[in-house]
Amino acid sequence: MEQAVTVVGVVGHDALVQGRRISACGQCAGKSACGTLGSWVERYSEMRVANPIEARVGDEVIVSVADGVLIRAAIRLYGVPMLGFFTTGFLVRYMAFYFGAATPELWAAGGALAGMMAVLVWLRCTSGDMQPDDSACIVRIKSRPVGVPVYASRDNQ
16 A cells, blocks of 8 residues: 655655555545534544665655554454454353353353453553564655745744
8 A cells, every 4th residue: 555645754774755545434425514523624644664775854654554453453453352252252152151150141241341451451461573674665756846935934033
């Protein structure tokens, strides 16, 4: 996946880039009259990416993310916690019925939430195991500002 963003800072071999968030909401024919989920507000994201081509502040660049990274991230952030939620919920409910608890559904709900939280903590602790190629990288410069002078504002005159 590739997206055009603007470099707003350079730190060593990395660049801080800012881009407009792209979502499915607002892409339909009725987008001019729609106000769903605040789609009338333009949202920007900043992130730090590898800068192997030495882009400079102000450059509009193309950032690329390796194929499959978004699917792996979605499974890791949504699929695995839901698996923990349902698995522990069913197991705790079964155990509550087996031991004759008065409110097995309450035990199941508590167990499901505890299982999901345990999985989220485990994912947080193992987040350093991601592969180096999972990071975003600047692949090319789309445009570079050309000698346009920048002046400081003189509000106090």
